[in-house]
Amino acid sequence: MFTVNPKLELNFNEPKIKFKEIYDGKGEPITDYKLQAWKHRKPNDKGISDSKEHAGMKVSDFNHVYLKMDKVMPTITGKAEHAMSLYDEPIKPSETELKKGGSYPLDYKYDRIGYLIGMSVPPVMTAQIATEVFNQWISKI
Numbered sequence: 060m061f062t063v064n065p066k067l068e069l070n071f072n073e074p075k076i077k078f079k080e081i082y083d084g085k086g087e088p089i090t091d092y093k094l095q096a097w098k099h100r101k102p103n104d105k106g107i108s109d110s111k112e113h114a115g116m117k118v119s120d121f122n123h124v125y126l127k128m129d130k131v132m133p134t135i136t137g138k139a140e141h142a143m144s145l146y147d148e149p150i151k152p153s154e155t156e157l158k159k160g161g162s163y164p165l166d167y168k169y170d171r172i173g174y175l176i177g178m179s180v181p182p183v184m185t186a187q188i189a190t191e192v193f194n195q196w197i198s199k200i
Contacts, residue, residue, distance in 0.1 A: 067195055071187055079128040081159035086150035092116065093123070097149045100125070107144070126152060132160040139173030 089097060096107050099114035107123040124133050125146035135157060136142055143152050154172050158165055161176035162183035169175045180188075 065196060067191060069188065069191055071184075075131050077129055078126050078132050078156075078160075081132070081156050082128065083153055083155050084148065084150070085153040085155065086145065086148075087153075089144045089149050089151060093120070093144065094149055097144065100146065104146075126156075132156075135161050135173065135177045137174050137177035139177050140171075 088094075092111075093107055096110040096114050096116055098110075100110040101113060104110050104113075104125060106125050107120045108118050111118050111120070120142075122136060122138065123142045123144070126132060126143055127146045132152075139157055140151060144150065145152070152160070155165060157163075157173050157176055158167060161179075162181040163172070163176060164182075
């Protein structure tokens, strides 16, 4: 089986899921300087750093992104609780929104769910890759 470098074809054509489809509006409010910057946001802003620039504030928080209802949720990082907020509301994503965005079961319990999701491969993706490894390699042994 491995006399040549193995090749794995991964062609996933899943439908895009916009944030509004997983939105529940139960996130914690953003506060302090992020709230002040959020008040200065503009439609093309990707995150707080853009809004800080409009507000005349020191530009930082480059990893912070806005979640927009009509867009797919971006990659969830290990600092999801601190690096994401909704564009339309001054709140962070809720635990349920993070779980859905990361394809985790809603009954999954973990103290720092945003960190776990941000540091892992999404379970649905893992399952699809495992299926393809089985179909393309293991089933041929």
